[in-house]
Amino acid sequence: MFSRGNTSEKARILNLPTLKAEQLGCPPEKTSAVDLYAGIGYFAFSYARAGVKHVLCWEINPWSIEALRLGATRNGWLVTVVGKIMELKTVADRGQPRLTILAESNEHAWERLRKRRSRGFGPPVRHVNCGFLPSSEKSWETAVKALDPAEGGWVHAHENIAKNDIERRQAEVVQEFERLVVQVYGPNHGRKVECEHLERVKSYSPHVIHCVLDIAITPVKTPAS
């Protein structure tokens, strides 16, 4: 968690062009982001600082949850903690939280996000962070489901990849996301899946690089749609 590489990735997220109105198609203040491995908030705080209206943070470690809550409060953001591990709805009466910490495994994320969507709560989710090593693959199905079905968005998938295997693994990751999009939306899903960028965050061990793949999942809009 406390590494120089995470600091550069935090700064990259903060300045992502895909968090600006031009690429989002609306101001970030009209969007939500999901961090499925929020830790102490390295990436979650970057989304909030970039203007995202609501950041939903899944985290299972009670120490990290408390650090996340404190950090958010010190940034002046309203934060509420709900979930299977603990509940701290202390700010519920002071307005809409900027960050919601879900104190539970992200295995429960889709059931919550599905209810949130069906009830029309909160702005659409346009970014999902999957920050887990050596691979965040277990969370990708949830990430695909979490993105707004009408507008799509970006999944930031963290992976440790052998230095000499990056190109092959990148193609494999895209293929896996394509498979998941078919699984979630059916064979005629009408979506483009591509890796817009692969960030080499840091050397994890002599021959292994911590990479982040920015996977864009975009509904293809026909002139009539």
Ligand SMILES: C[S@@+](CC[C@H](N)C(=O)[O-])C[C@H]1O[C@@H](n2cnc3c(N)ncnc32)[C@H](O)[C@@H]1O
């Ligand atoms: C590598 S850390 C990343 C943290 C964050 N990006 C940061 O830099 O602060 C991964 C985090 O995911 C949490 N985690 C692991 N499995 C999880 C799960 N199934 N659901 C939610 N959080 C999980 C761990 O407790 C840890 O804090």
